[in-house]
Amino acid sequence: MRTVFDSAAFAAPDRLAAWESATSASLIPTEIASPDPLAFTARLGVAALGDAQVTSLSYTSLFSRRSPRAIRICDPEFYQVGLIGGGRQRIDQDGVRAVLVGGQFVIYDSSRPFEAVTGDGISKSIVLQFPKRLLPVAPAQIARLCATPLPATHGIGRLLAQFLVTVRDDHDDYTGRDAKRLGHTAVDLTTAMVAHHLERDDPPLRSPSHVLYLQIMAYVERHLDRPGLAPGSVASAHRISLRYLHRIFQQHHHTSVAAHIRTRRLERAARDLLDPRLTQHTVASIATRWGFDRPSDFSRAFRHHTGLSPHEYRRGPQ
Numbered sequence: 001m002r003t004v005f006d007s008a009a010f011a012a013p014d015r016l017a018a019w020e021s022a023t024s025a026s027l028i029p030t031e032i033a034s035p036d037p038l039a040f041t042a043r044l045g046v047a048a049l050g051d052a053q054v055t056s057l058s059y060t061s062l063f064s065r066r067s068p069r070a071i072r073i074c075d076p077e078f079y080q081v082g083l084i085g086g087g088r089q090r091i092d093q094d095g096v097r098a099v100l101v102g103g104q105f106v107i108y109d110s111s112r113p114f115e116a117v118t119g120d121g122i123s124k125s126i127v128l129q130f131p132k133r134l135l136p137v138a139p140a141q142i143a144r145l146c147a148t149p150l151p152a153t154h155g156i157g158r159l160l161a162q163f164l165v166t167v168r169d170d171h172d173d174y175t176g177r178d179a180k181r182l183g184h185t186a187v188d189l190t191t192a193m194v195a196h197h198l199e200r201d202d203p204p205l206r207s208p209s210h211v212l213y214l215q216i217m218a219y220v221e222r223h224l225d226r227p228g229l230a231p232g233s234v235a236s237a238h239r240i241s242l243r244y245l246h247r248i249f250q251q252h253h254h255t256s257v258a259a260h261i262r263t264r265r266l267e268r269a270a271r272d273l274l275d276p277r278l279t280q281h282t283v284a285s286i287a288t289r290w291g292f293d294r295p296s297d298f299s300r301a302f303r304h305h306t307g308l309s310p311h312e313y314r315r316g317p318q
Helices: 012-026 068-073 139-143 155-173 176-201 208-222 231-237 242-252 257-274 283-289 295-306 310-315
Strands: 002-006 031-033 042-049 052-059 063-066 078-086 089-093 096-100 104-109 114-118 123-131
Touching: 002 012, 012 031, 012 042, 012 052, 042 155, 042 176, 052 155, 052 176, 078 155, 089 104, 096 104, 104 139, 104 155, 123 155, 123 176, 139 176, 155 176, 176 257, 208 231, 208 242, 208 257, 231 242, 231 257, 242 257, 257 283, 257 295, 257 310, 283 295, 283 310, 295 310
Parallel strands: none
Antiparallel strands: 002 042, 031 063, 042 052, 052 123, 063 114, 078 104, 078 123, 089 096, 089 114
């Protein structure tokens, strides 16, 4: 893991300002204060996982605030999933307060103001952050879990916690391609944990429209490799009108039908580009496999989705 901040490298009067600068650059911009600035110590390490990032932090007592003004100036639109490793911490977001101890997760949203306070002594945490667009859950549903303690000692939470600790400890052994694949795994595990808690608190709907929505989602997954897959063909396959299909997605999904199909195709293509078993396959053949007939359309969409061209993504860090 790459160390990007160690308070031992700074004179005591400069440490707090340097920490605010380091966390703003590595995570998201926040305002930092401490009850005893001259005694403040901290350390921060970063592990890049493609679009995701794992950050290991330890720090003495502090106050952190993400204000509406800071959000207007810079909002990367991230979800952050914090694993508390030690110390007592508190976070307030959207009128909800979570008091956290070791062995708990907390989710927060970079697009909403929050305040965080840590207790006396040294607090430790691991933060997973990734673009919100990668989580296939409606923002309104995620908001229900923000600033809520979630267990990290059993069930799916334990799986995600063990994964993050392992990434923190072993990151230097991973190649660039390994890291990108692990980024996908991190988001998948987070999705599983989020879905588990949402379903526990609000069991899945059994309405006819929800059943139809699940059937449509399964149909899309099975036919992503077909170039003709589009909202019209999906509607025809389920003997419903295009208008009703769009209404179903408005009720149960966070994007349009076409956007969902394109995103899932790009995600499948991204995984294939990193698959060592497919190194002999050209970018064009992978694009065709996932329904993109024109390489130029695929390259443009892929760059918009990942920030890299397919070839750059496949090569990984040089």
